[in-house]
Amino acid sequence: MSAAQLLLRRLLDQAGGASETGYVLVIDGEGLESLPAQMPTPKGVCGVHRVASELGLRHLLWKAKGAPLIAVMPEDVARRIQSAPDLLRRARNQRVHALSVNDVLEVVLGVRVVGADAPHMQQLALENVERLGLAMSHRTLPTVVDRRLLTELLVDVSVGEQVRTRSAAQLLAAWVQEPPRWSANVSQLVRDAMPSLHGDEGRLLAWALAEPDARLRDLVMYGAVLTVEAAELPKPAWGPLWKAATEPPIEMDRRILRRTVARLAEETLSLLGDGGADLLAGADRVGRGSLTPTQLQTSRVLPLAFADRCHALAQQAASGKAISAADISWLSSHRAARINRADLAVLESMARISRYLDQPFSPRADLLEQVREYQRGSAFVDLAMLQLRRALASSVHYHAEANKLLMACRERRDRENRHFAETLAGGYEAALHRDGLTPLHRIWKRTVAPLWQSEPDARLFLVVLDGCSYPVFLELLYSLAQDSAFPIGIKPDASGRVHGLPALSPLPTVTSHARGAIFLGELPSDPLVAETVFRDQDEAKTDKARFNQNAALGSRSRKLFLKGDLADGGQGLLSALEDESYSVVGVVFNAVDDQIGSSNTGATVKISPEDITAFKPALRVALKSRRRVLITADHGHSPYIDKSLRSGNGKTPRYTALGKHDAVPEGFIEIDVAGLGGPPERRAFAWRSGAYLGGPQVGFHGGCGLEEVVVPLAWIERDGLYADEPAWWYGRGTLAELSVPAAPVQPPIVTPLPSDEVPAKAKAKAQLSLFNPADKAGSLPLPAALIEKLSVDERSILVLLRETGSARASELAERLKKNPGRLNGLMRALRRTLHAEGHVLFSDEVLPSGETMYRYQSKPKNQGAR
Known part of the structure; x- marks a missing residue:
């Protein structure tokens, strides 16, 4: 049945139902556009006609001769008929019928509609009646469509869901x-x-x-x-x-x-x-x-709030007060952080440096401790300074405050470098060969030999990053460890710490001397060669010859790849790593050294693993080929700061030969290397960061600063981790705050609370009472001989019941890591053991849930026997 027929039937019902005679007057409206010629009813067939005038209606009624019909007319015709009493008097109900909006909607939607009384809703409902029906067909049919539901339907069809x-x-x-x-x-x-x-x-x-x-x-x-x-x-x-x-x-x-x-x-x-x-x-x-x-x-x-807070924090850092991690967290969560990324990067680096400066400076007398302090602390602040200089290049704000902070940090680092240089000057040969340290010429004996002793057939891949300082290594390691597809990093040691091995580059820290020490396995006695000359003429000939002469390798097959050998994109290197006939494969990547040798002093060293040709693919292939991978550098470098640190003329930036009466340049220190670094002569080495002789370049090396002498040395493997950051890297206080021991948490005494804490493996006797209740069994009111007969679990149960007062079987099972179904059997066996000696220490009752509750109760001997 069409919508028009349904509406006509509704009109007939309003007029009193179907009849064998008479006519019904109806105002034309929504839904009556397509009228049927006839309307079947229980009393017969009723004709349906559309009239356009009063005269047309009279003519229709005369032709019908009393037969039932429905006359549909426009509203203006209906108004004129109101003045024709004879037509209204003979019509059904003596009036002209009209459909309300609710009537139309009820017919279209198929459900009762209430609440469409607002004019704008009525108009919109009539304009969108068909779309309302379609929208209703996609919903569960309600009992009634009220005003709220009708509003939602109209919104959906008018402006969208x-x-x-x-x-x-x-x-x-x-x-x-x-x-x-x-x-x-x-x-x-x-x-x-x-x-x-x-x-x-x-x-x-x-x-x-x-x-x-x-x-x-x-x-x-x-x-x-x-x-x-x-x-x-x-x-x-x-x-x-x-x-x-x-x-x-x-x-x-x-x-x-x-x-x-x-x-x-x-x-x-x-x-x-x-x-x-x-x-x-x-x-x-x-x-x-x-x-x-x-x-x-x-x-x-508000961005203004972000800018004001940044400015206040920058001034705070410049005045010597640390920026806390909470302050940086507040800035990072600020809505304006996204549109001020450059400023936020500046403040993050400044915060780290300020927290580093907030640490007490306590120079170590022992050289090994100085190296470890640098690896685990000062190298990270060198990285933070490098990141700050990069961030300042992208920001126009806080340069004055940042430069003041950088100056303070360099002064602190210079104190460390000076102390380190003085330690070396006090006995260079003894310092270089100190136990616990690995000088580069002892890598094979102190680092690789123990591996071959435990794994004689282990194949090795030695990676040398030319000129890579420890801060740059940390940045490369972070990128490698963050690669979710193939993470590479350092394996934690026995104590759970992640850090590199302490290693030193020999003085002077130049390529011809330091790299020769790596490949020869001894300190070379050849004359020192200028950096550019060695790179252009002697590198390929000298390094490979030294590698072949390395006595520490014995008869093991070996192959070394240098810069010229990687011109094919590293394909030869990858093939050698997969070739099991090579026991040792070595490679030198020159990416860092090429950058620091540039005269583009407006740039800072920034390099990622993907920037080094064949570096990342070689590591992956080596690890997949089950090679052990050892990564190191021949020397580090000291970054260029400004021309004010130029100490004079010279062909070598960070070390110089001295005549018999020559004065040591500012920022340099004289160290007697005892013939372990070129021909015997007086030499001075730069300890101040950024001090140099000759012309400026991005980075310098050859001196005795920690950033040049302390080189990365680490075994890396798949799924390894990034090096542990120092406490101040993400923290906000000083080391003194971290040294305060936390008070141990005592177990509950009275309140019987269930615990889901996993007992930790005891490391010291002081912790046994915290994690192993059996150690408190001596406090039980039982003879020592009886306590000795009890198992660890039985003693733990009695101590737990004594301390908590009561406990459910599930709680005890959770503490003991046992199946709850087996605990009740253990408790019955424990009851029998105690009863045999005349002791009762607990009772039990079954809870409404079916679980057993055990309660502690101490009774004198023999009183509990039955």
């Missing part, structure tokens, strides 16, 4: 970029629907949609201003929201309104990302004119 399915913040983010252009009826409909669809936030959206071009932006801008953490805010900070709070549709307590609009603005700005910059700029203008600087700095949304 996104108004109902998206969050308020998502809607605001979309509308603020492109304000909606709806008709008055649709706008009123959506505004009416907002509170029921989105609650308090919907009321705000309804207010904004009344004037979308202005209020949508106001909602975000003033909402951002209201995010400041202040108890009371002046009216200008509220803008139009101050008045709107007391008017419909908002009508909210201002405290609730403030929380709601602030949350909505934060979420919206997060969705807008960089697209919300102009809104944040507007919020800044409002905040600057209505709030105090102290209030502004508490906002997690």
